[in-house]
Amino acid sequence: MDNNMNHLKDLLRFDVRHLYSTEEQIIDALPAMIKKAHNPNLKQALEQHLRVTEQQRDRLNKVKQLLGEGDGKKNEGGIFDGLFDTGTKSKGIDGLISEGKKVMGIDMDPAIMDAAIIGACQKIEHYEIACYGTARTYAEQLGLTDVAQLLQQTLLEEHDADDLLTSLAVGDVNRRAEAGATLNSTSNRYS
Numbered sequence: 001m002d003n004n005m006n007h008l009k010d011l012l013r014f015d016v017r018h019l020y021s022t023e024e025q026i027i028d029a030l031p032a033m034i035k036k037a038h039n040p041n042l043k044q045a046l047e048q049h050l051r052v053t054e055q056q057r058d059r060l061n062k063v064k065q066l067l068g069e070g071d072g073k074k075n076e077g078g079i080f081d082g083l084f085d086t087g088t089k090s091k092g093i094d095g096l097i098s099e100g101k102k103v104m105g106i107d108m109d110p111a112i113m114d115a116a117i118i119g120a121c122q123k124i125e126h127y128e129i130a131c132y133g134t135a136r137t138y139a140e141q142l143g144l145t146d147v148a149q150l151l152q153q154t155l156l157e158e159h160d161a162d163d164l165l166t167s168l169a170v171g172d173v174n175r176r177a178e179a180g181a182t183l184n185s186t187s188n189r190y191s
């Protein structure tokens with residue numbers, strides 16, 4: 001493998017570690033979102049996504065093994081070990097989760113809360129879709145077919161989760177949120 005390809009593999013290893021942290025942080029964050037959700041279909045979709053996310057984290061363990069990670073050797077990330085702070089949590093997903101938590105901390109109409117939870121989850125999904133798509137493409141370029149297939153499998157699941165959230169939003173949750181907002185503004189106007 002020439003030097004450029006070695007460095008691309010280092011970058012893939014870094015991205016996989018970053019994705020592992022991302023999934024763990026989502027696993028930690030989802031129970032609070034499930035608790036706050038009111039719509040039973042939304043609650044069910046989030047519970048299902050928590051189980052899928054746990055499988056995605058386990059799938060990344062397989063990816064790490066295929067990339068020769070986790071044997072305790074130093075400098076597994078090669079040149080990127082010095083560039084990125086590899087020991088910490090994913091700051092990107094941390095920011096999205098923190099924003100979602102702030103919004104969920106506001107006292108609001110149940111239907112608006114559901115719409116806010118869907119919005120927060122979709123931002124998280126889109127972040128994951130970007131990260132998995134990039135890592136999958138690196139694996140393809142490196143000819144690591146097994147790794148690319150595992151990452152692609154998760155990428156498809158993230159797209160499915162995003163589509164499900166969209167269908168819940170347009171089909172039910174946002175309509176109720178809008179109806180609630182109209183009702184509230186009407187009652188405010190006449191009170």
Ligand SMILES: [Fe+2]
Binds near residue numbers: 026056
């Ligand atoms: Fe995920």
